[in-house]
Amino acid sequence: MDISRPPNFNEIYPTLDTFDRALEAAGESLQDSTGRLSGGSPLDPAEIEKMIANTMDAPDAAFSTRHFSEAFARAMHTRISPSCLGRIENLLITVPYYRDGKGNVSLDPREVRHFRTLIAALGDNREYTIVCHPDTRPAVETWSDLASGIHLNIVEMSKFNFTIWAQDAYVGLRGSSGQQILAEGILFPRQDDMAVADEIATQTNISALQSYLYFQGGNILGGSDLTLVGMDYMIRNLGRFGLKTVQDIAGRYASLFGTDILFLGGADSGDFNWYQDRKLTGYGTQPIFHIDMYVTRTGVTGNDGKEIVFLGRPKFAKDIVGTRPEQGGVDIDRYDSFFEQTEQQLNRHFEVRHLPLFMVHGNVNGEGYRAMNEFYNLTFNNVVIENFDGTKNVVLSTYADDVEAARFGVDPQVRRDLEQAAQDEWKRIGYTVHRTDSHEILSHAMSSIHCITKTVRRGSFP
Template sequence: MVEASARPRHYTTPPALVRRYTGDLSVESQRVRAQAGPIIADLLPPRPERPSLVASAGGPVTRILFTIPAYAVDSPPLAAAYQDLLAKLPAQTRFLVLTHESAAETVGGWSDRIDVVAGPDHINFSVWAEDGYVVVVDAGTTYFVEPFSFPRYGDSLVADLVANADPALERTQAPLYFQGGNLLIGDDFFLIGADYPANTLRYVGGILVPEPGERPADLVRRLYGEYLDPDRRLIYVGSSLPVPEQRTRRFTLDGAEWTEVLYAGNQPGTTQPVFHIDMLVTLAGRGDDGRYRVLVGDPRAAAEVLGTPTPAHAMPEVFDDIAAGLARQGFDVVRNPLPLVYVDDPDRRERWWYFATANNALVSDGVVYLPTYGHGAWPELAATDEANGRIWTGLGYEVVYLTDFHPFAENLGSVHCIKKYLARA
């Protein structure tokens, strides 16, 4: 459905804040990289003997990492979102913040709980602290585990910069393809979006060599466990239905021809309706019946709250299929409103569709921190903000509402994407 009038940004964003998936590996570059595997395999750092992933939900978060580049510090809407979040997180949480040298003094003044790591101004790291690694603990040591390749901006250097500055942190590497935002870690399981095991299959024969008689898919599953967490059950998340890839189409608005971008970030052959599962799935702990609860976003539920038709390109049937798959795995699945919205650029006559996701939230010790979207050009989304809050209250959580996250969401991320859990009590 095309609206009769434009909805331009009610905020300004810096040019350096580009889409979250920009710079990710293409299929061809993955294939070339895999062929180089045997040459550099001996150069990989040693891995933890018994890694245990830091959970996405559970006990109190005691330490958390943010990567806040200078462009975010200088951007009023981005800086306001960070300052609001830091002020609302619990008093026992320490913040480790990688920022640029030119912004270090400013960021250090945002909270007396911040430990600042000042990186060179010429390193172009992003706000997406979640993605370039996963965090595991082994024998009292915390490790950043990096994928075999992560070319996005200068984010592949974040673990090096932070670990070099903090003696309590180490880094290692796994010969696998993954990004932190496509993993969610529960108490005795962890979820991975199915696209990344599929990408890792391209490493077989190059980086990875199966044992005699071992199928490539079994090799990939085994190695995810060995390198990330052998004690948690690995569950893939994806849809068996066809998922549309990103495309553009023309439409007319106020007598002028415009272009709109649909299915943002979706690559050919994807099994995921959004390119990272943390945009559509939230872990919510175990209920009274012992089953683990997961929230799965529902575009239809959002449309019902807003009193509007469900956009055809909201892919509701794909989200339904993912929810059904998680239910078959034994989860208690709760559906929550996931609005599909857009931002308009009148100068370029371009409309960009994205999900105003409350699934991309922070969960800590009975408290959930929800991004909000009922602001500016989208005041009606206050209704879906509140509907999501009521769901969490019904699950026994205290709800803390955060400020406007449209500037992040239109770039395919939200609050869960701009942090990395380093430790829980």
């Protein structure tokens, strides 16, 4: 079973002509979508009651739960959970299970180490919602000893095969009464991850709803007044019924998230041949398929009065370590150019600073393990972060000490130099840096620490 995270670009656009036609069809919207876009006003609860009553009174009336779930969300004045503001009070992680040749259920120790070091790094007095198989529950429950005041909400899933990537299948919302909600998109085509939110909703006090929009959580970064959305998920919605323009799509997003919307990316953020060669991993308007791999909000006000946002740039990594053989001969300056459009879009609203983004060409899992491409990125943007009451914490991925990755020829000194540079940038804006175990194996799967978590509840935020 293919559980690769990036979309299959070659399947969607098998020829340059098909890709060009798609960009041409979206051309006007790509030009119009670089600004800040607002949504509609919330519905009054009485309007929703009337809509439901009218439907029930008409036997032939069509009914869409997705339509009504969004109406309820608007009535509840839902707000997206910010990607950095507020103390993390409840963090969701999904712990996949595996069956050996005898049918016994077990955990992968390579994945367990990520969860254990994350919990230890975040420290005391946290709540975790943990999805796992009933047979692995005893092992998972021992994690409560990793810090004091840890409370684990165990959600058992035995009939569905879910992945480690808890970030993607939903977006975290908060209702006006404080209700925590996992909002799913209309479709999530990776293994059985689309069942996770519903299982959580039946076993905890966290709610679930499904939107008409197509999105993935890693491509959305919430804010108190402006939410960042990767352009790929504007394009993938464009032209659907009721979503004929970028304003239609932004309005739907804004209504669900309770903020204005800024789309990031565009036609200048990729190249057909690079997608074909799987150096780039998006749908065609982003260099990497999720923006949380290269964009990070910080909640820190810069010298010009704007919030500081970190943008990963390959050129910054090149300035630190040069061009390395393990990068597969990639033109790093050309690669870096695909991030320039995003920087220009961010500059209108934020103070943009840089973190290193290092492309690698290699197979750290061993020959024949993965049929996908072997280009991947070491990122220092994909972090777990909180900013509250003068306290600023960031849990930063490391790569240099990954023993398994080292067996396949990666250069640990390069990684130490990149880690130091990234850590310096985070400390420069007042963050306390907490380091994890090494994540090279995760990066080979196009992810890092933010991808294996989902913040369900934060402390008070604007």
